[in-house]
Amino acid sequence: MIRRLYEGILALSGKPSAPYVLAAVAFAESSFFPVPPDAMLVPMSVSRPDRVWLYALIATAASVVGGLAGYAIGALLFDSLGQWLIALYGLQGSAATFQDSYARYGHWVILLKGLTPIPYKLVTITSGFAHYSLAWFTILSILTRGARFFILAGLLGRYGVQIRGVLDRHLNAVAAISVAVIVLGFALFKVVL
Numbered sequence: 001m002i003r004r005l006y007e008g009i010l011a012l013s014g015k016p017s018a019p020y021v022l023a024a025v026a027f028a029e030s031s032f033f034p035v036p037p038d039a040m041l042v043p044m045s046v047s048r049p050d051r052v053w054l055y056a057l058i059a060t061a062a063s064v065v066g067g068l069a070g071y072a073i074g075a076l077l078f079d080s081l082g083q084w085l086i087a088l089y090g091l092q093g094s095a096a097t098f099q100d101s102y103a104r105y106g107h108w109v110i111l112l113k114g115l116t117p118i119p120y121k122l123v124t125i126t127s128g129f130a131h132y133s134l135a136w137f138t139i140l141s142i143l144t145r146g147a148r149f150f151i152l153a154g155l156l157g158r159y160g161v162q163i164r165g166v167l168d169r170h171l172n173a174v175a176a177i178s179v180a181v182i183v184l185g186f187a188l189f190k191v192v193l
Contacts, residue, residue, distance in 0.1 A: 013047035022055060023062035030066030030120050030145075031073060037063065038152065045156040052160070056153035063145040064138065067124040071137060074128025102130040107140060114144025 012018050022044060026037035037059045045052045073081050102109060110132075113123045127137050 013044045013051075018044060018048075019054070019058050023058050026059045026062035027066035027069070030063045030124055031070035032121060034119065036119075037149075041149065041152065042156065045153065046160045049157060049160045052153045052157045053150075056149040059149040060142070060146045063120070063149070064141045067120065067141045067145070068138065070121050070124025071128035071134065074125035075131060076128070078125070078129045102127070102132055106132065107136065110137060110140040111144050114141065115148050120145070 012021060022037060022040050025033070025035065025040050029036050041055055041059050045055050048055075110123060110127065114120055124137075124141075
């Protein structure tokens, strides 16, 4: 199943719809979807290294716009949809602690958590709930998400051939590690905050 999904993403890379699918995943991950856009960005970039920077730009822009949707969920719909999403991921207590940390750490919370495996949707929803400055939230989201995707693009552009070889030979192990990183992100969010 993982192999078919991987091969499907590789095949998608050659289609005109590829950037739109990447944008949809990046948008959704920043507001409600549990799978990070890296799951599409990496195979698409190793398949089409000539588009690595374009893919990074698309992932960044869509992630920031998705972050604004997450912010809106936190600011306007926290009592219904926002709490449901936080409960879905089992992070009710952590979200309250995370909100409190905005009083002391504000900018650093968004900058650092946007680069880590901690799901960005938790940052966006809680930022809205905490009524963190929308202007600063947007600026910091552009910086942190841009750094994340453009650093990844640089690595993929430089080592893409080797990365594709590893993916082709050890896809199941890479997928297992990726799932472990996502789970670790949720665990870190619960423990650290």
